[in-house]
Amino acid sequence: MSEQGVVEAALYSAGRALAVEEIAQTTNLPVDIVRSGLAALQRVYEERESAIEVARIGDRWTMQIRAAYVERAQTFAPPEISTDLLKTAALIAYHQPVRQSDLVRMVGSKGYEHVRALADLNLITSEPAGQTLELRTSVGFPEFFGLPATDREEMKRLLAERAGRPPSPRRPPPADVPADPAPSAATP
Numbered sequence: 001m002s003e004q005g006v007v008e009a010a011l012y013s014a015g016r017a018l019a020v021e022e023i024a025q026t027t028n029l030p031v032d033i034v035r036s037g038l039a040a041l042q043r044v045y046e047e048r049e050s051a052i053e054v055a056r057i058g059d060r061w062t063m064q065i066r067a068a069y070v071e072r073a074q075t076f077a078p079p080e081i082s083t084d085l086l087k088t089a090a091l092i093a094y095h096q097p098v099r100q101s102d103l104v105r106m107v108g109s110k111g112y113e114h115v116r117a118l119a120d121l122n123l124i125t126s127e128p129a130g131q132t133l134e135l136r137t138s139v140g141f142p143e144f145f146g147l148p149a150t151d152r153e154e155m156k157r158l159l160a161e162r163a164g165r166p167p168s169p170r171r172p173p174p175a176d177v178p179a180d181p182a183p184s185a186a187t188p
Helices: 003-014 020-027 031-047 067-073 083-095 100-107 110-120 141-145 152-162
Strands: 052-057 060-065 124-129 132-137
Touching (some): 020 031, 031 052, 060 067, 083 110, 083 152
Antiparallel strands (some): 052 060
């Protein structure tokens, strides 16, 4: 039994992203062996051009279906959340931080129910912002959706890329926020 095989078995059987320390503690392997095992597994799956990848997500590692194969594999593993809820989650991730009132303008009144459902799944966070809530993705969002990034700007780029469109360089202000006033001609 190889140490790399033990790391691979732990990653496969977990079904979720794991921290290096968590793998080391569970398998009784030294942390440096786990790190090198994960890096080697990542290379092996990449070199084989496998439909499976060993990916780093923030400070955790996971074994998942490579993005290019997800659409075809979904038939066998239907999404855990409805398509409408998935669309709302993508809007929040792409436009974050986004006010709940703006989200409801985009998706309709079902947005309130979707926000509750996404919060229950720990995929988003919310903070009061005036008479509405400001919504952002949670730390568990990239892991749940298999995104190899935790940085918000990188997630936006990946989501736009997967949707087949380039990310917008700057989001326009919401309708209830006035645009920057024109500069005054009477500047000294």
